[in-house]
Every structure is written in C-alpha cells, then in structure tokens.
Amino acid sequence: MNDVNPELLSLRQSIDNVDAAIIHMLAERFKFTQHVGRLKAANGLPSSDPAREQVQIERLRELAVESNLDPEFAEKFLNFIVAEVIHHHERIRNGDDEIVADPSDDAEDA
Numbered sequence: 001m002n003d004v005n006p007e008l009l010s011l012r013q014s015i016d017n018v019d020a021a022i023i024h025m026l027a028e029r030f031k032f033t034q035h036v037g038r039l040k041a042a043n044g045l046p047s048s049d050p051a052r053e054q055v056q057i058e059r060l061r062e063l064a065v066e067s068n069l070d071p072e073f074a075e076k077f078l079n080f081i082v083a084e085v086i087h088h089h090e091r092i093r094n095g096d097d098e099i100v101a102d103p104s105d106d107a108e109d110a
C-alpha cells in the first residue's frame, strides 16, 4: 500500500516540500544569527539574551495557538534552535566558527 497509494504518495510529496522549506528557512535564520554572533563578539556583548528570548517565546506561543499548533511544542522548538545559536555564538567568541558552513559569509568577509 505504501508505495502505490496515490493519496499517500501525494501527501508525502507535500510533506517533503514543507521539510525542504523548513531547512531553507532555518538556513536563512542561521545566517542572520551568525551575523548577530559576530556583532556581539565584536562589541563584547553576551551570547544569550534571556529577555529577548522571553518575548520571542510569548509571541511564538500566541502564533502557535492561532495556528492550531501546540504552544508547548512551539516553545520547545524555539528553545532548541536558540540553544544551537548560542552554541554558535560561543564558538564565534572563541574564534572557532569555521565549522558552521556559510559560503555567503565568506563572500561578505572577502
């Protein structure tokens, strides 16, 4: 049934499209946060900003409810991403951010 059911195949195609969009959106987001990380390191600012995160969490929880998505899930998802961002910022601060591939950053810095 799995390989031949046209409805299932079509739904999975749509799921794959959404997954690709999520990856592209995350890549864009990480480009901006990498830039923020460099800005913070250059200005001696702390990697994390809990007050800013709290505002983001409240906003995303509201958006989630409006979209029939579990607000707990939205908060966990944001926290997961922000933890990775802060990890990147620490690496930038330590002069060790080469691991995060971002060709556009290389072009900007050249």
Ligand SMILES: C=C(O[C@@H]1C=C(C(=O)O)C=C[C@H]1O)C(=O)O
Binding pocket: 033, 036, 047, 048, 049, 050, 052, 053, 056, 081, 082, 085, 086
């Ligand atoms: C990107 C920033 O740094 C951290 C990461 C955040 C994020 O990924 O949205 C938000 C706040 C900070 O803890 C920022 O301060 O804006």
